[in-house]
Amino acid sequence: MSGAEFVPLSLTPLLIGIFAAIACALPGNFLVLRRQALIGDAISHVVLPGIVVAFLTTGVIATAPMMLGAAGAAVVAVILIEAIRRLGRIEPGAAMGVVFTAMFAAGVLLLEQSDTSGVHLDVEHALFGNLESLIWLDATGWSSLFDPAALAGLPPELPRIALALLGVALFIGFFWRPLKISTFDEGFAATQGIATGALGIALVIVSAVAAVAAFDAVGSIIVIAMFICPPAAARMMTNRLERQIGWSIFFATIAAILGYVLAGYGPLWLGFGNSVSAAGMIATVAGLILAVAAVFGPCRARIGAPQGG
Amino acid sequence: MLLDALTLQLGYNATLVAVGATLLGISAGVTGTFLFLRKRALVSDAISHATLPGVGLAFIVMVLLGGDGRSLPGLMLGSALSAWVGLLAVQWLTERTRLAEDAAIGSVLSVFFGFGIVLLTVIQNMSSGRQAGLEGFLLGSTAGMLFSEAAIIAAGGALSLALVLLLRRPMTMVAFDPGFSASAGIDLRRIDLAMMGLVLAVTVVGLKIVGLILIVALLIIPPVTARFWTNRTDGVVALSGLIGGVSGYVGAAISASAPALPTGPIIVLVAFALFALSLLGSPQRGVLAAWTRHRAFQRRVHLRQGLLALASGQPIYEKLTLRLLQRADLVRPDGVATEAGQARAEKALLDETRWDVLRRSASLEGTAAFYDGLTRIEDVVTPDQLDEIDAAIAAGAEASS
Numbered sequence: 001m002s003g004a005e006f007v008p009l010s011l012t013p014l015l016i017g018i019f020a021a022i023a024c025a026l027p028g029n030f031l032v033l034r035r036q037a038l039i040g041d042a043i044s045h046v047v048l049p050g051i052v053v054a055f056l057t058t059g060v061i062a063t064a065p066m067m068l069g070a071a072g073a074a075v076v077a078v079i080l081i082e083a084i085r086r087l088g089r090i091e092p093g094a095a096m097g098v099v100f101t102a103m104f105a106a107g108v109l110l111l112e113q114s115d116t117s118g119v120h121l122d123v124e125h126a127l128f129g130n131l132e133s134l135i136w137l138d139a140t141g142w143s144s145l146f147d148p149a150a151l152a153g154l155p156p157e158l159p160r161i162a163l164a165l166l167g168v169a170l171f172i173g174f175f176w177r178p179l180k181i182s183t184f185d186e187g188f189a190a191t192q193g194i195a196t197g198a199l200g201i202a203l204v205i206v207s208a209v210a211a212v213a214a215f216d217a218v219g220s221i222i223v224i225a226m227f228i229c230p231p232a233a234a235r236m237m238t239n240r241l242e243r244q245i246g247w248s249i250f251f252a253t254i255a256a257i258l259g260y261v262l263a264g265y266g267p268l269w270l271g272f273g274n275s276v277s278a279a280g281m282i283a284t285v286a287g288l289i290l291a292v293a294a295v296f297g298p299c300r301a302r303i304g305a306p307q308g309g
Numbered sequence: 310m311l312l313d314a315l316t317l318q319l320g321y322n323a324t325l326v327a328v329g330a331t332l333l334g335i336s337a338g339v340t341g342t343f344l345f346l347r348k349r350a351l352v353s354d355a356i357s358h359a360t361l362p363g364v365g366l367a368f369i370v371m372v373l374l375g376g377d378g379r380s381l382p383g384l385m386l387g388s389a390l391s392a393w394v395g396l397l398a399v400q401w402l403t404e405r406t407r408l409a410e411d412a413a414i415g416s417v418l419s420v421f422f423g424f425g426i427v428l429l430t431v432i433q434n435m436s437s438g439r440q441a442g443l444e445g446f447l448l449g450s451t452a453g454m455l456f457s458e459a460a461i462i463a464a465g466g467a468l469s470l471a472l473v474l475l476l477r478r479p480m481t482m483v484a485f486d487p488g489f490s491a492s493a494g495i496d497l498r499r500i501d502l503a504m505m506g507l508v509l510a511v512t513v514v515g516l517k518i519v520g521l522i523l524i525v526a527l528l529i530i531p532p533v534t535a536r537f538w539t540n541r542t543d544g545v546v547a548l549s550g551l552i553g554g555v556s557g558y559v560g561a562a563i564s565a566s567a568p569a570l571p572t573g574p575i576i577v578l579v580a581f582a583l584f585a586l587s588l589l590g591s592p593q594r595g596v597l598a599a600w601t602r603h604r605a606f607q608r609r610v611h612l613r614q615g616l617l618a619l620a621s622g623q624p625i626y627e628k629l630t631l632r633l634l635q636r637a638d639l640v641r642p643d644g645v646a647t648e649a650g651q652a653r654a655e656k657a658l659l660d661e662t663r664w665d666v667l668r669r670s671a672s673l674e675g676t677a678a679f680y681d682g683l684t685r686i687e688d689v690v691t692p693d694q695l696d697e698i699d700a701a702i703a704a705g706a707e708a709s710s
Contacts, residue, residue: 037411038351090536093349101581104574105575224418274430280422280426281423287421287423301405
């Protein structure tokens, strides 16, 4: 395929997909190890009411209020889960289930009640995203990458998700040692003077930021899949956290590229006319990677894992 | 309008939906109780999301066979099969790999759901060209429900309810003490699978009414709500079924009473409202009750400390203590004890002295554990023991003088 076709139509969705996948997979490593994997699931459900409320209060589809609304809803959900868990003495899983389903239901109800027919805001869009539509119309070929006029026409989702990825990476790099220690041995971390509670909340907030930024571009399926599948697959490959993170980035990238290509061109190869959902395909490929790792990964078993892996 | 809906006066379809939603709510509430007691509430999330690829595949197969892709029994069968595969995947990942259950749940639900979305887009592109309307299964769609569909939902709900009641003994045992039930000859794996099978049945039955994203709420919220009101398993099961049924019925009625009120979300929100009421108002475990108990305890401590201070002639500066003493007419506004106050203060001091002796006595060591600064000593020792203590106090007073 020539650059004239690839750059405007496929380069930006591909890059957005990769960045979103990595931005979610990075904090996902810690969430999986801390047994908080379902936080991603909860966050991606509660983002919907946040976005709807932001739309109803401002009346326009603008990015800044929606991101704020989504982040606010995520914070409200985390506080509610914690409050219900403590006040009602309910196990965390059930508390989470109560909060995110109720908030999602409220979001759907608000959406149905309000007049959103004139704007592009519906439940399906929130779930599936629309990766394929994030095209770069101003580009004419590879040379556009160096052309300021064409670069100005980049879809705004790309710099946004890149920024989120950078923020997530900086957070993890900066707090690497405390994060690692408190993930594996919270008690020891506390004796070393690490504020484990604050760090845990910070990790959830960073995950929420990554989820909201990715959600904006690619919908909530990828968010949940990428929080869990690449880190879980990476966990089967090694016993060292550094290598696990490396593997998870690798798996996330592979899933994003392969998923996008399969969704875009797979049906054509099979003789069908139209492409299928890229977000769904990326999640599917991530699941296949996890399945392969779970069957063949060198460190897949809970006991008897090879030494020094 | 709402009253009409609640009394089933809004016509045939609304009545069908209301009856179906009530039965669904009851069986979901009863089934969900065991899931909640086993602390595996979120497994149902994986199961419900895993139904989507089955719905899509069943549609494709039925169209390819030349039938109508939208036939509900076929779609329900397909969704049950793929949810079963998803459930087995969760079990396998948890048992055979190092992944914890939450990671297994999350990966299965996202991957199956993603694959389901791929299949939905495939269906949209299929040459049959007809609007499949399968998106309705995401959030439920009750408009234009057929009698046959309602009958299937009612039969499925009743069947799963009967199975739950049949299996409730072993499921309760497994939930509370897996080790003991295994030693009593119960096959843990089989009971767990049966429980999950029931959850799966409820999910599949509920697809049409509340949709696969929100059916989890009907399995989780009623048992959590019921748990606030009773400590007995049978009570939680019955109450949870009742709460589920009421949510289904009232939710369906509200949704039928006005346009743009989708059934599934309304049912979930009604259940959540019941949950919020219970969280606040339950007499044993509720927030209000806990707060009242806390305030009562605080008052008793302040009153006691105030009385002790009066007895030893110390001035009281603490505002709450002063206010409490004044309100009980134990001190005058200038801080001097009234007659009643003096009597109570002396009694408190005597009580405290007696406790002092009791805690030093070797023979009453066990009783000393009851000391918390509030319990009256008469409540924990016999009159004979009390006489002994008083004798010891008198002897101590003589020795020191």
